[in-house]
Amino acid sequence: MLLSLFFFLLIGNADGQTAMINVQGRNTISLNGDWNVIIDPAGVGEWQQVWREQKPQKKTDFFEYSFDNGPVLKVPADFNTQMSELTFFEGTVWYRKKFHYTLQPAKRLFLHFGAVNYLADVYLNGEKLGHHEGGFTPFQFEITNMVRSGFNSIVVKANNARQKNGLPGLGYDWFNYGGITRDVNLIETGKTYIKDYSIQLQKGSIDTVAGWVLLDGLHSRQKVEISIPELGIQYKAVSNDEGLAPVYISSKFTLWSPGQPKLYKVIVKIQTDSVAEYIGFRSIETKEGKVLLNNKPVFLKAVNIHEENPYKKARANSKQDALLLLSAAKELGCNLVRLAHYPHNEHMVREAERMGLMVWSELPVYQHIDFTDSAVPAKMGAMLGEMVQRDKNRCGIIVWGLSNETYPGASNRSNALVELTKRCRGLDSARLIAHVINSHKYQGNTFEVWDTLYQYSDIVAVNEYAGWYMPWQGKPSDTKWKITCHDKPVFISEFGGEALYGSKYGRADEAANWREEYQEKIYKDQLEMFATIPNLAGVCPWLLFDYRSLSRLHPVYQQGYNRKGLLSEKGNKKKAWHIMKAYYAAKEKL
Ligand code: GCB
16 A cells, blocks of 8 residues: 555656645635637747746837737637637647735645646746646646735646657547646645545455545644544544555445445545545456456446547537536446546546446557657656546546557567556556557457457457458357457457448448448447357447547548547437447346
């Protein structure tokens, strides 16, 4: 337990400030809303030092920039969908927000970002606070000693240019929404505050929580109390000189499950701080080729989702957006959502948990990662730390997805990912870990599923597009399987094909016509093939809604969309939706 904690402390974002958890439960002042911006395609703002916000002092002075009287963008939101000039923009936008503040004695103040895609440089009143890399995880800066009484100004340089050694790298099949895409908050705490806690069942147990609470501040040694009123629990401990207090609680919990997503109000208290949130308890394990939830086998009825609101054609970032996406998954009959291919915003994770959807949360270690660049392993480690840090108390999350479709032959790929896996187990030994692979051989109607990484995964996760990218090699119902890690549960993490809703052009049995019938047939064949897979523990269509992607160039059928959705971007149900829904409904009866 202590080991994991030290990992958390060591691998925060580049400038060393790991974000506190449970922002929703804190004393916050929202900085969401209108921000003034400077759009900087040539990157000149850096040498102009726009963060200094200089104003002419004498007659001969002038400055070739100003935030005042310039364009305004909403936060949180991607910038691409707010101004037509920014639709395909991949570069720097400078954001500026003024706020009025008076620091109270005995208080501390933090500036917290839910996420900025992809690089962020943050300034307060002309002084640099720090830098953060990674488009999908939170970061914070303490500004107690820098905030002024009265007006303050924050400047953020947000840059979404693709990075060769970034996560993801240069190529990916989703829209590169840039900017301050998630909430920004000022968080006020006491001098010593509850920075972090881990309150989940220990591995293999359904009645014992083994966790910890971490305080930050001068009075690191003090009484810590955790209460769960509904269970009559009042647990007391004393933190050590590092501010760390152990947590051991045994009780007869009503366990969280999709059928009964029970959450308890949990209150953590010290003399100068108190924070509460709803937490659930469940166990998740694999045994003899099965996934066990609360010691019972569960079939994962999943669907892939991108963090995009199809109706707004924009990055999803609100509770309403989350409800839209997750309700569609519920309607399909799912019990799990794979939040592809990066950690989604907290609304998605929290609402999924509340609605009884298990969650697969994933790092953007996607396809073309440059594992030979020495910076990449450190970036993966930092991002992993931030993903686990934010969501470690979400019982809904059952899988940490560490990579997707990386290339087995790529230099240093397997080493780097094995190390990442070990690091993940060090941080969190209780959830399942998966690497998603598509390097299998499909020949003579046999799938040969192999990859070094499967040895390190709890699940054999396979992306296969039989019937779309690869023609069927025989009767789907006669498919044979050779799986290297044959004792593990198998999860078809992606399958499917494209269809334009309502398209009636050309023959229905030709892929090139994007007919719904063609996609429907792929689904029917896939379901027949699923019956041949040993240890099949779940399936996950690619994907719920059609979504925007710069990789999809067909002017008639794609129109900038990946059309593998079961639903169109307008929410129309394609024929394949009904096939999948019936399959999941029948599973329920088992
Ligand atoms: C995949 C990727 C997913 C793509 C999908 C596709 O294998 O994991 O991100 O978008 O295929 O549509 O080709």
